[in-house]
Amino acid sequence: MSGSTGVVIAGAAETDQVGRLPGHSTLQLHVEGALNAVADAGLSLRDIDGIATVPSPGPVQVAHALGITPDWIDGTGVGGTSFLLHVRHAVAAIRAGYARTVLITHGESGRSRVGAAPFRFAASSLPGQFEAPYGTFGPTTIFTIPALRYMKDYGLTHEQLAYVAVAQRRWAAKNPRAAFRDPITVEDVLASRMVAYPFHLLECCLVTDGGGALVVASAERAAEFGKPAVHVLGTGESSETPMISQMVDFTESQAFRLAGQAAFAEAGISVADVDHLMIYDAFAHVPIYGLEALGFAAKGEAGAFIADGNTEPGGSLPLNTNGGGLSYTHTGMYGMFAIQEGVRQLRGEAAAQVGDPQISVILGNGGMFATAGVLVLGRQPR
Amino acid sequence: MTAKPVPVPTPETQPFWDGCAAGELRIQRCADCGRPYFYPRPVCPACSSRNVAWFTASGRATLYSYVINYRPAPGFEDATPYAIAVVELEEGPRMMTNIVGLPATPEALVLDMPLQVSFERRGDVSLPVFGPAEAGRAGEAPAKDRAR
Numbered sequence: 459m460s461g462s463t464g465v466v467i468a469g470a471a472e473t474d475q476v477g478r479l480p481g482h483s484t485l486q487l488h489v490e491g492a493l494n495a496v497a498d499a500g501l502s503l504r505d506i507d508g509i510a511t512v513p514s515p516g517p518v519q520v521a522h523a524l525g526i527t528p529d530w531i532d533g534t535g536v537g538g539t540s541f542l543l544h545v546r547h548a549v550a551a552i553r554a555g556y557a558r559t560v561l562i563t564h565g566e567s568g569r570s571r572v573g574a575a576p577f578r579f580a581a582s583s584l585p586g587q588f589e590a591p592y593g594t595f596g597p598t599t600i601f602t603i604p605a606l607r608y609m610k611d612y613g614l615t616h617e618q619l620a621y622v623a624v625a626q627r628r629w630a631a632k633n634p635r636a637a638f639r640d641p642i643t644v645e646d647v648l649a650s651r652m653v654a655y656p657f658h659l660l661e662c663c664l665v666t667d668g669g670g671a672l673v674v675a676s677a678e679r680a681a682e683f684g685k686p687a688v689h690v691l692g693t694g695e696s697s698e699t700p701m702i703s704q705m706v707d708f709t710e711s712q713a714f715r716l717a718g719q720a721a722f723a724e725a726g727i728s729v730a731d732v733d734h735l736m737i738y739d740a741f742a743h744v745p746i747y748g749l750e751a752l753g754f755a756a757k758g759e760a761g762a763f764i765a766d767g768n769t770e771p772g773g774s775l776p777l778n779t780n781g782g783g784l785s786y787t788h789t790g791m792y793g794m795f796a797i798q799e800g801v802r803q804l805r806g807e808a809a810a811q812v813g814d815p816q817i818s819v820i821l822g823n824g825g826m827f828a829t830a831g832v833l834v835l836g837r838q839p840r
Numbered sequence: 841m842t843a844k845p846v847p848v849p850t851p852e853t854q855p856f857w858d859g860c861a862a863g864e865l866r867i868q869r870c871a872d873c874g875r876p877y878f879y880p881r882p883v884c885p886a887c888s889s890r891n892v893a894w895f896t897a898s899g900r901a902t903l904y905s906y907v908i909n910y911r912p913a914p915g916f917e918d919a920t921p922y923a924i925a926v927v928e929l930e931e932g933p934r935m936m937t938n939i940v941g942l943p944a945t946p947e948a949l950v951l952d953m954p955l956q957v958s959f960e961r962r963g964d965v966s967l968p969v970f971g972p973a974e975a976g977r978a979g980e981a982p983a984k985d986r987a988r
Contacts, residue, residue: 580848587847588879591967592924592938595913599924607905610951655908655921655946703926703936704879708905 462839469499469673476668483573487565500684508557537824542831565669630781692725714751
């Protein structure tokens with residue numbers, strides 16, 4: 459059976475600005491995103507009865523700051539894809555009758571670190587015992603490790619890896635809110651500072667401040683709201699490993715694949731039905747792994763698929779049309795921004811609008827290939 | 841300068857760190873399905889059996905993947921750039937490590953090259969690290985050149 463879940467994204471908005479916002483704390487970014495999303499839905503905070511966000515600062519803090527007394531709470535915190543999982547869990551809660559109108563918030567002072575929790579592993583944790591002693595230092599030193607294995611096994615070239623950043627910059631050039639908009643070439647990418655071989659600076663995501671929020675409700679209820687609803691057609695989630703060294707196969711993401719299969723099956727769609735795609739791009743290899751995990755490219759062929767121009771403006775599969783984490787913005791937990799761009803495209807409101815898309819797929823990564831969430835969103839219920 | 845991070849063992853990982861202190865790479869194997877595994881835990885990840893036992897691995901491994909890091913973690917400033925690698929043990933499990941005895945260059949670090957464990961003292965513990973398996977060491981001239 460295919461069809462809609464019966465639940466929609468009824469409101470969606472980002473903070474007024476994204477980028478460098480030293481005047482905003484992490485909590486303030488949640489609040490601003492929430493107010494903007496609730497206003498976008500044509501609602502007031504009094505209409506919200508469910509709250510979901512990541513554990514820091516957490517749903518209790520966000521609900522309290524907004525004066526919401528929730529009947530339903532989700533504090534799932536599995537990295538940058540958490541907000542996709544919140545949508546999935548909200549769908550279930552609304553269908554079960556546990557909540558009517560759920561607010562999902564993200565805010566992160568990723569760059570300015572105002573009111574932000576420190577990144578730290580306990581020395582007795584698994585990463586503290588088996589990774590940190592070897593000099594890991596954030597995602598640039600961990601998320602990147604599988605890439606050389608993929609390059610050797612499947613012949614991905616340094617130039618093809620660099621081209622991922624080039625293609626996404628072409629989308630960012632069309633987005634006035636993007637942090638980096640000037641065109642770049644493969645040569646520019648390869649000449650940028652080496653961060654963690656084989657990754658150069660321009661193959662690594664930005665670190666910014668910002669936030670955003672979503673209002674999720676039943677399609678029936680949202681028909682009374684102001685904005686055209688975006689239908690949640692299918693969802694999926696999975697997890698793989700708490701440590702990159704324990705990933706099953708360094709050339710593919712099991713979590714991406716399983717979450718994608720679940721979401722596509724629920725929506726009753728295949729890759730041929732997808733008009734617009736967002737793949738969480740913390741680093742240049744992640745869209746390659748994502749395209750293959752979701753079935754848009756055969757194993758080993760996604761690098762060439764991107765380098766051949768298929769995912770950039772004018773290509774057959776518009777990918778990361780806001781410019782992505784590589785050029786638009788990346789607060790640390792980018793998943794919220796990927797969802798926002800999918801919603802904008804389906805509403806026809808995107809800066810780099812790609813015609814009249816009917817179905818947008820969002821693939822979120824959490825941690826470093828640790829977790830995944832996938833949303834299939836539609837302009838219409840199926 | 842900040843010191844390099846020192847792992848703090850937990851009860852289920854203590855035998856691993858005790859092995860390292862004794863110069864042995866001790867990991868676990870399931871007594872029911874026979875599968876060796878790492879990291880230490882009291883249940884077999886393949887078949888869920890709790891009938892698991894420690895054994896000493898050969899210490900032989902191959903280079904599975906790596907990065908060469910240019911932005912040092914605290915304590916690694918003098919070692920930069922350095923390779924953060926994942927090796928595949930002869931017995932199958934993989935683990936993160938540092939590569940010693942070879943320059944941190946793509947030319948010297950070739951995927952699938954054979955490696956051998958050694959142990960580096962770090963605070964109260966010994967840390968498994970991996971270097972080239974061959975008798976000759978990188979950085980030294982070949983024997984015939986030295987003879988001249």
